[in-house]
Amino acid sequence: MAINYIETNTRPENPKIGIVVSRWNSSITDKMLDGALKALKANGVKEQEITVVRCPGSFELPLAVQSLIQSNSYDGIIALGVIIRGGTPHFEYVCDAVTQGILEINLKLGKPVAFGVLTTDNVKQALERVEDEGNKGAEAALALLEMISLQQNLNS
Numbered sequence: 822m823a824i825n826y827i828e829t830n831t832r833p834e835n836p837k838i839g840i841v842v843s844r845w846n847s848s849i850t851d852k853m854l855d856g857a858l859k860a861l862k863a864n865g866v867k868e869q870e871i872t873v874v875r876c877p878g879s880f881e882l883p884l885a886v887q888s889l890i891q892s893n894s895y896d897g898i899i900a901l902g903v904i905i906r907g908g909t910p911h912f913e914y915v916c917d918a919v920t921q922g923i924l925e926i927n928l929k930l931g932k933p934v935a936f937g938v939l940t941t942d943n944v945k946q947a948l949e950r951v952e953d954e955g956n957k958g959a960e961a962a963l964a965l966l967e968m969i970s971l972q973q974n975l976n977s
């Protein structure tokens with residue numbers, strides 16, 4: 822008996838993509854958005870199939886993502902945020918909430934959501950992760966395309 826392989830790639834068929842971007846640390850989240858858009862376009866996603874929505878902060882990402890998925894208009898969502906450690910435990914609460922929230926949406930709603938949320942000790946660490954090379958928004962976009970491809974190939 823031969824092994825059955827399910828192939829995936831970053832060029833799923835005609836994907837419809839939602840991107841939710843947090844306004845907190847927007848100078849950095851905007852660079853992640855740029856990276857994500859470039860990666861999507863480089864992999865054949867048409868501009869008219871991409872919707873960008875802004876939300877106040879990373880804490881709001883899960884609800885915004887869930888709302889987009891429940892509209893049934895998207896094959897997958899990219900969540901983009903930057904949470905920078907301050908002097909209080911607030912960082913841990915927001916990080917835990919957004920991580921758990923996005924995970925639950927992935928599993929409960931069955932649509933892929935890419936986790937493009939930086940959690941860093943300072944601005945310098947965050948900036949290092951949004952350079953052209955190694956842009957985490959671009960990496961999240963590629964992960965999403967591959968997960969959409971997986972779902973398409975499973976369902977075909």
Ligand code: DLZ
Pocket residue numbers: 843845846877878879880881902903904905906907911915
């Ligand atoms: C309040 C807050 C703080 C202190 N820091 C950040 C941050 O580093 N990154 C981020 O995305 N959001 C931050 N927020 C805002 C919260 O995510 C949220 O928007 C508010 O608590 C309102 O619900």
